[in-house]
Amino acid sequence: xxxxxxxxxxxxxxxxxxxxxxxxxxxxxxxxxxxxxxxxxxxxxxxxxxxxxxxxxxxxxxxxxxxxxxxxxxxxxxxxxxxxxxxxxxxxxxxxxxxxxxxxxxxxxxxxxxxxxxxxxxxxxxxxxxxxxxxxxxxxxxxxxxxxxxxxxxxxxxxxxxxxxxxxxxxxxxxxxxxxxxxxxxxxxxxxxxxxxxxxxxxxxxxxxxxxxxxxxxxxxxxxxxxxxxxxxxxxxxxxxxxx
Amino acid sequence: xxxxxxxxxxxxxxxxxxxxxxxxxxxxxxxxxxxxxxxxxxxxxxxxxxxxxxxxxxxxxxxxxxxxxxxxxxxxxxxxxxxxxxxxxxxxxxxxxxxxxxxxxxxxxxxxxxxxxxxxxxxxxxxxxxxxxxxxxxxxxxxxxxxxxxxxxxxxxxxxxxxxxxxxxxxxxxxxxxxxxxxxxxxxxxxxxxxxxxxxxxxxxxxxxxxxxxxxx
Ligand SMILES: Nc1ncnc2c1ncn2[C@@H]1O[C@H](COP(=O)(O)OP(=O)(O)OP(=O)(O)O)[C@@H](O)[C@H]1O
Ligand SMILES: [Mg+2]
Numbered sequence: 001x002x003x004x005x006x007x008x009x010x011x012x013x014x015x016x017x018x019x020x021x022x023x024x025x026x027x028x029x030x031x032x033x034x035x036x037x038x039x040x041x042x043x044x045x046x047x048x049x050x051x052x053x054x055x056x057x058x059x060x061x062x063x064x065x066x067x068x069x070x071x072x073x074x075x076x077x078x079x080x081x082x083x084x085x086x087x088x089x090x091x092x093x094x095x096x097x098x099x100x101x102x103x104x105x106x107x108x109x110x111x112x113x114x115x116x117x118x119x120x121x122x123x124x125x126x127x128x129x130x131x132x133x134x135x136x137x138x139x140x141x142x143x144x145x146x147x148x149x150x151x152x153x154x155x156x157x158x159x160x161x162x163x164x165x166x167x168x169x170x171x172x173x174x175x176x177x178x179x180x181x182x183x184x185x186x187x188x189x190x191x192x193x194x195x196x197x198x199x200x201x202x203x204x205x206x207x208x209x210x211x212x213x214x215x216x217x218x219x220x221x222x223x224x225x226x227x228x229x230x231x232x233x234x235x236x237x238x239x240x241x242x243x244x
Numbered sequence: 245x246x247x248x249x250x251x252x253x254x255x256x257x258x259x260x261x262x263x264x265x266x267x268x269x270x271x272x273x274x275x276x277x278x279x280x281x282x283x284x285x286x287x288x289x290x291x292x293x294x295x296x297x298x299x300x301x302x303x304x305x306x307x308x309x310x311x312x313x314x315x316x317x318x319x320x321x322x323x324x325x326x327x328x329x330x331x332x333x334x335x336x337x338x339x340x341x342x343x344x345x346x347x348x349x350x351x352x353x354x355x356x357x358x359x360x361x362x363x364x365x366x367x368x369x370x371x372x373x374x375x376x377x378x379x380x381x382x383x384x385x386x387x388x389x390x391x392x393x394x395x396x397x398x399x400x401x402x403x404x405x406x407x408x409x410x411x412x413x414x415x416x417x418x419x420x421x422x423x424x425x426x427x428x429x430x431x432x433x434x435x436x437x438x439x440x441x442x443x444x445x446x447x448x449x450x451x452x453x454x455x456x457x458x459x460x461x
């Protein structure tokens with residue numbers, strides 16, 4: 001079975017500031033990976049390279065066996081059907097109802113008929129616990145609800161991989177749980193997840209593997225439980241708050 | 245001196261006002277179409293395309309409309325195109341309008357948060373789908389009040405077409421004044437007619453603006 005994502009020697013700079021300094025990473029299907037690291041260590045940039053939101057200078061990313069990340073629009077469009085992304089700021093389309101937010105891409109990209117797409121949207125909203133919100137406009141929803149609609153929207157494209165970039169960071173603390181529960185259920189269902197998170201307890205409980213990024217490199221990585229209990233590098237130890 | 249009743253004056257001005265309206269509509273539709281094409285050009289044309297169109301905008305915003313009319317009128321003739329005042333006025337006003345509208349609309353598109361583009365991209369929408377289903381619906385809402393507001397500028401701008409001999413409201417006013425020697429009365433009516441065309445649009449723009457603010461808060 002080919003890996004879900006295979007990244008080789010990935011380098012990315014903004015101007016002359018090198019942000020990713022040679023990343024090698026293979027993600028197996030069904031793996032749940034938590035990416036942690038200090039602000040500015042390149043976590044978001046890495047995720048954004050994987051679905052082509054950011055171009056990179058050198059290296060190679062292969063997704064789902066055969067989709068290479070490159071700048072050709074058609075290739076990108078194909079790639080993005082395999083990779084879903086959820087953002088910190090939800091980014092729901094404010095002029096569309098929750099249901100239509102979910103239906104838009106399947107209708108346009110997958111050419112799904114209106115009934116099928118609506119049926120799917122209803123099912124997905126039920127899955128994220130928002131069965132009665134099909135006709136709600138985004139501004140009528142709480143942050144946690146909006147983020148759950150965003151998850152449903154990404155799932156509607158039936159991606160092989162889901163990228164999550166600090167998806168609870170913009171939420172009030174009491175709304176974090178409802179979103180994390182949805183993500184956890186996806187993990188249990190076998191979705192390949194790559195998530196940048198500051199929720200350490202959640203990362204420890206849900207992820208199989210932890211990746212610690214430091215200054216544009218994968219500084220340490222391994223089974224989550226192992227790394228959380230006995231981090232090898234000083235930097236990760238410091239990051240986890242285990243001084244000495 | 246021919247005897248002009250007030251009704252004669254009004255009737256003649258009404259006739260001419262139709263040309264003001266016609267020229268405004270042509271300028272607005274033509275300018276809107278060209279302006280939209282320029283907008284797309286700016287979005288997809290890369291750095292050089294954006295610079296080129298930016299220059300076009302600066303050119304039309306940085307010169308008097310009167311000069312643009314003169315240049316269109318005499319310029320077309322120079323290229324051996326048989327110009328009527330109507331054609332020259334329509335051309336100049338179309339270009340003028342396109343420059344302003346494309347700039348207004350560019351600002352409205354820029355006002356849509358980047359995250360909206362990125363969300364649409366990550367859902368595998370093509371560029372035109374991103375624009376049509378995600379960005380434009382949001383931008384149009386913001387763009388409507390200033391666009392309607394600019395239509396007022398276009399209507400008032402058509403008055404300048406009188407200097408190249410196009411017979412619209414202002415030119416008709418001048419001609420009637422020359423025949424009646426009642427400038428205050430005639431230009432009073434002329435002003436009134438412009439006001440009757442522009443005021444409802446201004447009100448409309450203000451209502452739209454207020455609605456937009458209400459929707460945002
Ligand atoms: N569009 C950009 N242009 C220039 N520099 C950028 C851009 N995006 C990110 N950077 C820089 O790249 C570096 C890595 O940014 P990135 O957002 O990947 O970090 P991060 O690990 O996600 O941090 P955080 O935890 O704060 O989200 C930072 O120094 C940032 O300033
Ligand atoms: Mg980040």
